[in-house]
Amino acid sequence: MNLKHIKAVAFDLDGTLVDSIPDLANAANAMRAHLGLPPLDPERIKSHVGDGIASLVHRAITDERHAEADGPAWERGYRFFVQHYREHLADQTTVYAGVRDGLGLLRALKLPLLVITNKSERLALPLLEQLDLRDPFSLVLGGDTLSEKKPSALPLQHACQVLGISPKELAMVGDSTNDVAAARAAGSAAIAVNYGYADAFTLGADLTLASIAELYDLMKNN
Template sequence: MNNALQLNHIQAFAFDLDGTLVDSIKDLALAANAMREALGMDDLPLDTLKSFVGDGMGRLVHRALTNDHEALADDALWQQGFAFFTQYYHEHIADYSSPYAGVVDGVQLLKSLGYPVVVVTNKAERFAIKLLADLGMLDEFSLVIGGDTLPEKKPSALPLQHVCEVLNIEPKQLAMVGDSHNDILAAKAAGAYAIGVNYGYENMDDLAQDPNTRADAVIQSLTQLYPAAQDAQMAQARES
């Protein structure tokens, strides 16, 4: 895999939230286990709950209730669990969550070069906005697309296509930065540039074994985007 960033045609950046911008797993896990305790169930390990994150809260609740990645809980149990989970998580959304190292600087540096930066997450929009607001990051982004903002969420191409329409750019001019297979699949489906981060909830080396989930480039910190983007802008200036 070629890990060199190729940003010559990029005009905007979209970022995943959980596992990319913010380490939120402890608050998600505590909410899931609080839900299980309220329903008379034992706690699940953090690593197990970590593997359940990425496809939206509805799927997380199903997985946390069944302790299975694919199984669906009984509808009445799911409704009860989902109601508890969402209320608890809303109240404790940023107790332990924080931006990863380099995230705030990386985003602000891109903005200093004039790039629009947006969030595209499978987290429900109201929770994504609250988490970003509670962490003092919401104003950094011109657009937040949640898992319920549009009829489809990642790995569908629709959220990234919507971003391109709003920003009036072509999909090939958008870089999608994320930590999961959903981020890479969505980028490839939309024709965007897929950048993986190697510090999130999924393993980029494992994902690279499948061409469909192989990122176009992998970075260790969002601050790596700035010099590559700066070089790209200078190259474009020389060509024009």
């Protein structure tokens, strides 16, 4: 795939830049204990990630992807989860191999880099800072930054407006159906990583990468 026309690259956060499952699972199980529920296997919690903290709390309480928890239980759980997770954002969360090198290579091409995540901005920003990953990104959009989040095209469209580029000049790199769907809706290039939380080859992306460092060779002009 020829990406030499791309003028900016957006990245999902969880499952693309960082593996946050250990800390999300710990927060989810601490919340379940607070609500008098037994712990879930981290792999179950991993399957519930991707649509933001509010959805994760519903799923972590019910252990079902499409069910909603009782209102008062969700409110208690949500408050506890956010407080616990904020205090332990980067205890066990790690940056994926190749991410720092890949971001450095892309910055050498003078390409604006941004994060578009469904994680709330008030959690995404401190997580990036604690992992020393904030500096490469000129813009960070969380799931609560705008009125809509992925799979809506709005975050990508907003980013393009801020950068003064067209959506077809933006590449969206992620690991989920939300990332690919948002890119499709916006008319941007959809790129999947094969090490994230979903089976990348089922996502229908334009391109699948083993490392974001591979983007450099696809985007450099010589």
